[in-house]
Amino acid sequence: FARRNGNRSSKIPNPKFQKPVLPVPGGESTTYTRLLLPPLSPLPKSSSPKRRHRSPASSAIENDPTEPESDGEYEFSGDENVVKGEEETPSVKEKSVPAVMRSFDRAKIYVKAGDEGNGVVAFRREKYVAVGGPSGGDGGRGGDVYVEVDGAMNSLLPFRNSVHFRAERGGHGHGSMQSGAKGEDVVVKVPPGTVVRMSGKNNVLLVYPGHKGLLLPGGRGGRGNASFKSGTIRWLELELKLVVDVGIVGAPNAGKSTLLSVVCAAKPAVANYPFTTLLPNLGVVSFDYDSTMVVADLPGLLEGAHRGFGLGHEFLRHTERCASLVHVVDVSSPLPDLEFDAVCLELKLFNPKLAEKPYVVAFNKMDLPEAYENWKSFKEKLQSHGITPFCMSAVKREGTHEVICAAYELLRKSNKTRWNMKVIIYGGDMVNLNHVAVAVKKLRNASISDFEICHDSDSNIWHRRFQRVLEACGVYKSLMKLGVKEGDTVIVGEMKKVWHDSSDNSGVSRMKKMSTDSFKWAEWK
Numbered sequence: 001f002a003r004r005n006g007n008r009s010s011k012i013p014n015p016k017f018q019k020p021v022l023p024v025p026g027g028e029s030t031t032y033t034r035l036l037l038p039p040l041s042p043l044p045k046s047s048s049p050k051r052r053h054r055s056p057a058s059s060a061i062e063n064d065p066t067e068p069e070s071d072g073e074y075e076f077s078g079d080e081n082v083v084k085g086e087e088e089t090p091s092v093k094e095k096s097v098p099a100v101m102r103s104f105d106r107a108k109i110y111v112k113a114g115d116e117g118n119g120v121v122a123f124r125r126e127k128y129v130a131v132g133g134p135s136g137g138d139g140g141r142g143g144d145v146y147v148e149v150d151g152a153m154n155s156l157l158p159f160r161n162s163v164h165f166r167a168e169r170g171g172h173g174h175g176s177m178q179s180g181a182k183g184e185d186v187v188v189k190v191p192p193g194t195v196v197r198m199s200g201k202n203n204v205l206l207v208y209p210g211h212k213g214l215l216l217p218g219g220r221g222g223r224g225n226a227s228f229k230s231g232t233i234r235w236l237e238l239e240l241k242l243v244v245d246v247g248i249v250g251a252p253n254a255g256k257s258t259l260l261s262v263v264c265a266a267k268p269a270v271a272n273y274p275f276t277t278l279l280p281n282l283g284v285v286s287f288d289y290d291s292t293m294v295v296a297d298l299p300g301l302l303e304g305a306h307r308g309f310g311l312g313h314e315f316l317r318h319t320e321r322c323a324s325l326v327h328v329v330d331v332s333s334p335l336p337d338l339e340f341d342a343v344c345l346e347l348k349l350f351n352p353k354l355a356e357k358p359y360v361v362a363f364n365k366m367d368l369p370e371a372y373e374n375w376k377s378f379k380e381k382l383q384s385h386g387i388t389p390f391c392m393s394a395v396k397r398e399g400t401h402e403v404i405c406a407a408y409e410l411l412r413k414s415n416k417t418r419w420n421m422k423v424i425i426y427g428g429d430m431v432n433l434n435h436v437a438v439a440v441k442k443l444r445n446a447s448i449s450d451f452e453i454c455h456d457s458d459s460n461i462w463h464r465r466f467q468r469v470l471e472a473c474g475v476y477k478s479l480m481k482l483g484v485k486e487g488d489t490v491i492v493g494e495m496k497k498v499w500h501d502s503s504d505n506s507g508v509s510r511m512k513k514m515s516t517d518s519f520k521w522a523e524w525k
């Protein structure tokens, strides 16, 4: 209110909007924005005398709603803004991950569809035409905003520097019935596996290179400025969930990056100190032309990682979509079995589903002299729990092939189950119920009993409408007969695009099938 009236200096006591001030003996006061600092962490940014320019990307990331709000930690007593509980030891370690690492897989972007061009009011005036009538052209359409998967990208880091994406506005109309030109579209390129979130809308997961969708349509020309203005600006949250088949996890310095560098062409940094790897490294392991898998080397995990210690927790969620894990254990650590248990526990505490994933245990650095003794006891212990560990020397490239083949075998098994379990018949508005019936029959013939049929929207209205359409066409009953239960989700349409045949499940063919797909937000799920 004060700002709007230009009275910036008015001091209305409103504790909600005041930063807490610590009383300092010297009379001067210092403003702190964060209370829960770890003992030896650097000074908070706001207390630094230097004002640094912050890029919109970094500010967007700092406004991340998922982050704990620091201001909420203060308590006020009376008129003095005294912080209580100052000497209490923090129970949760504050995240101190640099912004560059946070922007690896998270970003917030501003998109604006092009405004419409204005229609023009003009009248035809020519020699011998006394009353030519109106001849004002319409304004041109504003440019649209699209999002498209770019197979060459592998992180959201480019959005650190460029956050604003604005489509061009449409040209204004002209006299003599000339319409304005259409504004140029803007295409936001994202890496495969990006989830796009828009408030009040379904999230969209973009997986396949070439997958393109319309985010915001441009303004329609000639209808006046106010008509379409409200829908043209959005802040979108992007989150990258790496499309990874196998994740390499383990304690810091265990040799994870060395293993990745040996099994594929990736060249991650390898050094003899913990936390050499700060961001996940990806590599593609190819066995033959059509058998490939994407392997990710993740930063090392420490005890307490699920509470924010170390770096690995930042990227653990990327393993949520892995089919299997390779757990690398360092032979030279004093207690390898305890280290192994600690990492397993961290995975479990982060997400119990992670601990249930199939994994391969690789005992690394077998070329070291102390390896044999440790290996014997380690192997016996794991075998007593029903796990058969592998031993290898990543540096000498011994035993690595067996490890990666075992991981591939797990991937193959899980893929088989995955595709048998979930078959999606996908389509747009083009409802062709014969396709559904044929697809369901195909599934039955292929002995795929447990399948999911998805429709384009998860709204109840759409679901009911869809059901009515099915009923009207007599397909509903036949679907029921075929075992499709109430509540199954159904996508109708060009099913041939996403017919996941379990026998042809290579990444390449999946990619080819999906590459021509596109979506509109409202139709996508």
Ligand SMILES: Nc1nc2c(ncn2[C@@H]2O[C@H](COP(=O)(O)OP(=O)(O)OP(=O)(O)O)[C@@H](O)[C@H]2O)c(=O)[nH]1
Pocket (backbone or CB within 6 Å): 250, 251, 252, 253, 254, 255, 256, 257, 258, 259, 269, 270, 271, 272, 273, 274, 275, 276, 277, 278, 299, 300, 364, 365, 366, 367, 368, 392, 393, 394, 395, 396
């Ligand atoms: N002797 C021996 N040294 C190895 C072997 N594998 C890796 N190392 C060494 O172990 C050190 C750590 O290797 P990295 O591959 O960087 O380990 P990391 O698990 O990726 O470590 P962080 O990224 O820091 O978590 C390097 O000095 C490697 O040369 C091995 O099989 N034998």
Ligand SMILES: [Mg+2]
Pocket (backbone or CB within 6 Å): 256, 257, 258, 268, 269, 270, 276, 277, 297
């Ligand atoms: Mg590493």
